[in-house]
Amino acid sequence: MQSNNHPLSEEGHTTRNIDPCILVIFGATGDLTSRKLAPALYNLGKDGLLPPNFACVGFARREKTHEEFRQDVKKDISTFSRIKPIDEGFWQNFHEQIFYHQSEFDDDAGYVRLASFLKQLDSQFATRANRVFYLSVQPKYFPMIIEKLKKHGMIYDPHDHTKWSRVIIEKPFGHDLASAAALQAQISENLDESQTYRIDHYLGKETVQNLLVFRFANSIFESLWNYKHIDHVQITVAEEIGIGSRGNFFEEEGLLRDIVQNHMMQLLSHVAMEPPVNLSASGIRDEKVKVLQSVRPLTEADFKEWVVRGQYGPGFINGQSAAGYRQEKDVHKDSPIETFLAMRLFIDNWRWAGVPFYLRGGKRLPKRGTEIAIIFKDAPGVLFQQREHPNLPNVLAMRIQPDEGIAMRINCKVPGPSSPIQPVKMDFRYGSYFGQTPPEAYERLIWECILGDSTLFARSDEVSESWSILTPVLEYWAAHPPKHFPNYPCGSWGPKEADEMIAKDGRSWRIL
């Protein structure tokens, strides 16, 4: 029943069979379910992508009837779905497939009742005992829930070909290298790697998937994709928003753990990987892991010179005053937590020898934008560089969000006799070209898990390699608390040290 077709292959879209199943969401009354998971399920259903034999059970602590839960889900869909307004005709049928199960995560009796309820739903919906368990809960509960599911017969033998069970695990996966390894060890006592689907929602984004198509289905770029032609790479994840009501969470995490260890490392490995031997999950993930293994370990000199941390202070966003991080709810008044990071990495392999990768991520920056920019080497200067306006290097910018698309900067002659050269942009936008906004990442990821394709989920060794690169930074920071926080105002592009860092290499950050 394991699918061999990859989502990126055209064949995959047309031939993959989807098994009947029940999806159980742990943490079904939480924020993530409201904003992302419930709308994702509705949109998958509307697009005809859920199996015809399907049911969903929400698992949480508070008392609720099935009907109350359905009403809450409907409200969430109406508020957060990308397709609005809600289609009442579709909802009338769909809501009958949604149920609620009240229990504490640590209560064995609750799992006994759950197992029997799921069997009852199997008879009602012909779901053939197949299960997806989505753990939208705090990480401390992951091992306990998996252990109880196994104990009560809901995690099957991975070699059982009559039925399957899969578990989607939300991020964060670990707090550093040691805790990720400990978490992995606990989980793997009860769950096989083939049953484990670690979410990094960036992998569900169309534009991230398109990176592989762009690189390996277009011969013109791949031949330039190396140290001979590329000067450097910039990866930016900029957020305009602050931490909102997630102060408690962010005080534990910080930006490195929240964004860099997972999303940015995924972008880095996609942009730098070698062509995989095939499009299977292991083919692609093997190559991504090799990139992470090739990242040059950071030394103490790097922590001082090539890693910059920042924290926002009060400032202005879009003309409105905005509070500093230390004034946010649930944040300590002298918090050392970083809301900005810039760093330089090298990938010590044949393709990328000597090419710096500059990473920059932050909150409360002037605008929201995630992009990977490939900055090519200058053309030889013999013909056009002496002019008043020298030609700028070619840049290929892949926008992950918003305005998903790809832009190429090329130099052009301005019409007229004086012939000045001007950089122009060739711009491809998903929305305008394909006439629709891409589906939400969570739609794609839930669908892939039901199909049994783990390509778009992080494998255990990917997670640990990423932690291996970044844990030394966290340790250095813990030993050297920041002296000058806050060091950038809301609405700016981060601390001046980030500009100084890249300027030492004679380069500058791109303006998004």
Ligand SMILES: NC(=O)c1ccc[n+]([C@@H]2O[C@H](COP(=O)([O-])OP(=O)(O)OC[C@H]3O[C@@H](n4cnc5c(N)ncnc54)[C@H](OP(=O)(O)O)[C@@H]3O)[C@@H](O)[C@H]2O)c1
């Ligand atoms: N929210 C986001 O934008 C976001 C983004 C990325 C990743 N994540 C990750 O997703 C996970 C869930 O986040 P969230 O923001 O949705 O959390 P949340 O709003 O705090 O929701 C937690 C959920 O877990 C349930 N719960 C907590 N303790 C329980 C217990 N002992 N027994 C039974 N149910 C219990 C709660 O039920 P009751 O409400 O009934 O108590 C609620 O449904 C976390 O790992 C988070 O890091 C969240």
